[in-house]
Every structure is written in structure tokens, then in C-alpha cells.
Amino acid sequence: MRILQKHLNKFLFAQQRPACKENKIYRQQTYVEDYGNMDYAQRVQLISNDTYYLDRHFISGKLCIFLDDIKITGSHEYTVKKILSQYDVSGQFFFLYFAELINPAIHPRIENYYNYFDVKTTRDIIRIMNSGSFRFNTRIVKYILLLDTAAFTGVITNISRRKRSELLDLAISNNYHQIKTISKTFHY
DSSP: OHHHHHHHHHHHHHTTOOOOOOOOOEEEOOOOOOGGGOOHHHHHHHHTTSEEEOOHHHHTTEEEEEEEEEESSSHHHHHHHHHHHHTTOOEEEEEEEEEEOOOTTSOTTHHHHHHTTTOSSHHHHHHHHTSTTOOOOHHHHHHHHTSOHHHHHHHHTTSOHHHHHHHHHHHHHTTGGGSHHHHHHHHO
16 A cells, blocks of 8 residues: 555645545454455445444545455445445545456355465464565454464464564554454463
């Protein structure tokens, strides 16, 4: 996202326009299930239980670009549109994805196939995390926190202090310590 923002700001500067501003839809996540094996209806049902907040005055009347890594079923886009409607936000809204599943004959569980293609054991997680190109995402944070104590210990003792600290910061910022099924591992 930072690269896109950098190039967008250079374009806006060349057009003598103000730089883009970053904002977020805040969410109190209520689940730890990995929706990668779910279809559209199951995903919408799962994420509809969350509580969302956005600063409607900040984004109202603006051109907003919503970024996501991949569009599998469109459930996140549906939820964002629903939130914008509930908050009565007007503006121009675009949804931008790095990739999109467009073949309806392919079940959405293909997402999990790719997400876990190279992850079969905790050793795989450690190897990937210790690679030079590793970046955390929500899925890996939840995955690690949902491991049993022995596997969790194996992972955190075999990654750098910096990555442990980043994992902790991301877990806290997502309020995972308040989700019962994660809190035991989290506090460990």
C-alpha cells in the first residue's frame, strides 16, 4: 500500500492536488475462524457479527479507494458498502484488489489452498517467517495464536525478537487478547 500511496501522491502533486490521506474502517473482530474455506453466504454471516466504526465526516464527499489483497467472494466489499450505507456516507468509492477470483466454477476454498500451500508444519511457518520477504498479515497472526502451547512456543522461540515484538503488536492492535479462544496463548 505504501508504494501505491507514494506514486498516487506524486501524481496528485503533479496535478497540483493535495496528497491522499489514509484512513481505516475500524473493526471489533468477534471471530477467529479462517473464512478461507467458506462460501459467500458463510463469510457474510461470519463478518456481519463484527462491530465497525468509520469517521464518516472525514471521508464524506471524497474519492475513496478501498484496498484489499484479493477478492474471492466479494463479502468484504459487500460489508464495506453496507457500512457506508449505514453511516450515510456519500462520495465516490472504488475497490482495488491485487487479484480476483473471477471463475464462479471455482469454489472459494481455493483461497485456503493457496494460503496454506507451503504450510504443513510449524517448521514451514518458521522457515517462511525467517525469509527475507516475509510480511505479517491477519491470517498468520491468528494462525500462530491459535496453535497449541507447544507449537506456539516452537514458533516464537525460533523467530527473531523483532518478529515476536511485531506479532505481539499486531495481536494487541487487533484486540485478539479479548477473544477467549486466543487469550490463553496470547498471554503466554
